[in-house]
Amino acid sequence: MKLTSRGRYAVMALVDLARFDNxxxxxxxxxxxxxxxxxxxLEQIFSKLRKKEIVQSVRGTQGGYVLNKKxxxxxxxxxxxxxxxKVKTVQCKKDSKKxxxxxxxxxxxxxxxxxxxxxxxxxxxxxxxxxxxxxxSDRRV
Amino acid sequence: MKLTSRGRYAVMALVDLARFDNxxxxxxxxxxxxxxxxxxxLEQIFSKLRKKEIVQSVRGTQGGYVLNKKxxxxxxxxxxxxxxxKVKTVQCKKDSKKxxxxxxxxxxxxxxxxxxxxxxxxxxxxxxxxxxxxxxSDRRV
DNA sequence: TATAAACCTGACTGATATAGTCAAGTATCT
DNA sequence: AGATACTTGACTATATCAGTCAGGTTTATA
Numbered sequence: 428m429k430l431t432s433r434g435r436y437a438v439m440a441l442v443d444l445a446r447f448d449n450x451x452x453x454x455x456x457x458x459x460x461x462x463x464x465x466x467x468x469l470e471q472i473f474s475k476l477r478k479k480e481i482v483q484s485v486r487g488t489q490g491g492y493v494l495n496k497k498x499x500x501x502x503x504x505x506x507x508x509x510x511x512x513k514v515k516t517v518q519c520k521k522d523s524k525k526x527x528x529x530x531x532x533x534x535x536x537x538x539x540x541x542x543x544x545x546x547x548x549x550x551x552x553x554x555x556x557x558x559x560x561x562x563x564s565d566r567r568v
Numbered sequence: 569m570k571l572t573s574r575g576r577y578a579v580m581a582l583v584d585l586a587r588f589d590n591x592x593x594x595x596x597x598x599x600x601x602x603x604x605x606x607x608x609x610l611e612q613i614f615s616k617l618r619k620k621e622i623v624q625s626v627r628g629t630q631g632g633y634v635l636n637k638k639x640x641x642x643x644x645x646x647x648x649x650x651x652x653x654k655v656k657t658v659q660c661k662k663d664s665k666k667x668x669x670x671x672x673x674x675x676x677x678x679x680x681x682x683x684x685x686x687x688x689x690x691x692x693x694x695x696x697x698x699x700x701x702x703x704x705s706d707r708r709v
Numbered sequence: 710t711a712t713a714a715a716c717c718t719g720a721c722t723g724a725t726a727t728a729g730t731c732a733a734g735t736a737t738c739t
Numbered sequence: 740a741g742a743t744a745c746t747t748g749a750c751t752a753t754a755t756c757a758g759t760c761a762g763g764t765t766t767a768t769a
Contacts, residue, residue: 428571428688430657432728435677442676454744462675468729474746487737488743516571534603535583535704536576543691547569550687554680563676573757595715609758615717628766629714 434512436464437472441506442559444482445498452491472510479509498557507551514547516540575653577605578613582647583700585623586639593625593632613651620650639698648692655688657681 440458447453455473459466473492476482481501482492494501507513517540581599588594596614600607614633617623622642623633635642648654658681 428569428575428653428655430569430681430684431726434569435658435681438680439675439677456744465729467731470746471729477745484745485737486735486743486745488739488741490737490744492745512569514569517576532707534580535707536580536700538703539579539695539700540571540576543571543688546691547684547688550684559677559680562679566673566676572755597715606758608760611715611717612758618717625716626766627714627716627764629712629768631715631766633716 431512433472433510434507436462436468437476437506437510437512438503438559440464440469440472441476441481441494441501441556442563444492445494445556445560446563448494448498451489452485452493454491457491475510476506479505481505481509494556498560499555501556503551503554504548506556514544514551516544572653574613574651575648577603577609578617578647578651578653579644579700581605581610581613582617582622582635582642582697583704585633586635586697586701587704589635589639592630593634595632598632616651617647620646622646622650635697639701640696642697644692644695645689647697655685655692657685 439462443458443462444453447457455466455469458464459469473482473484477484477492480495483495484490484492517537580603584599584603585594588598596607596610599605600610614623614625618625618633621636624636625631625633658678
């Protein structure tokens with residue numbers, strides 16, 4: 428059970444962005460340098476974030492990205508959702524009438540994984556970008 | 569973020585085992601048939617479970633596997649641990665003095681992932697095999 | 710004591726997804 | 740005009756998973 432870099436980077440970059448957002452658009456180049464994430468990869472990630480209206484882009488010199496909502500309103504769920512970081516505990520199709528493992532019944536552990544998924548998703552939907560910014564408010568860099 | 573089949577199968581098989589354990593050792597062949605899991609794969613998984621003393625093997629005809637502890641005492645943590653299903657949210661080394669991403673400081677989201685890991689591990693360490701057996705006590709198969 | 714059931718082990722493989730890189734753009738501020 | 744920065748899509752190396760396969764060893768029982 429592993430979180431992918433894409434999801435981690437997305438959150439990391441957005442926290443970075445949120446911390447500087449007050450003044451000017453933040454360029455991906457800066458984020459790349461500060462966070463040690465490949466610029467090309469960041470571009471892929473931000474393309475997704477923009478499509479899901481989590482950030483807005485500002486083109487041209489001195490351009491960059493700006494949050495599209497208040498940090499408080501951006502939950503981790505939204506971010507993960509945007510970059511296709513999914514919590515997948517079960518292979519069985521959730522709403523289908525079919526069971527798991529090709530059998531016509533639910534497997535012995537089906538409810539368990541559902542429960543786990545909810546458990547994790549709750550965590551994600553409670554945490555906002557603002558929370559994370561606050562967590563780091565005492566840092567200089 | 570995905571749970572692997574290995575972890576899922578391990579739990580599934582152990583629940584199956586726990587339900588029949590009362591009388592005789594349960595053969596992997598039976599579990600394979602009932603749960604639709606490849607026998608060869610099950611053998612790999614049970615080899616690990618045995619090494620971690622979660623099950624005991626009984627060789628020879630009419631042999632099979634038996635739980636090595638009470639179902640109540642076997643937590644999901646133990647099972648996942650045995651089959652190397654790890655919860656890995658961070659790449660940064662946990663106890664090292666080094667930070668993340670090759671930088672000398674913790675990344676902006678380090679605490680978050682730690683928190684998430686704990687959140688998930690709590691879930692796993694609370695659930696026991698017995699709980700899962702009870703969840704399925706109304707089933708015939 | 711032979712034999713078959715069942716455990717045991719290790720090597721191998723196809724498929725898939727991730728984590729990037731690379732290249733060739735387009736838009737826009739100064 | 741030109742630099743800066745976004746935008747897009749194709750490409751690729753690597754790793755891991757999920758599972759197969761082959762060749763064992765052990766032991767209960769007939």
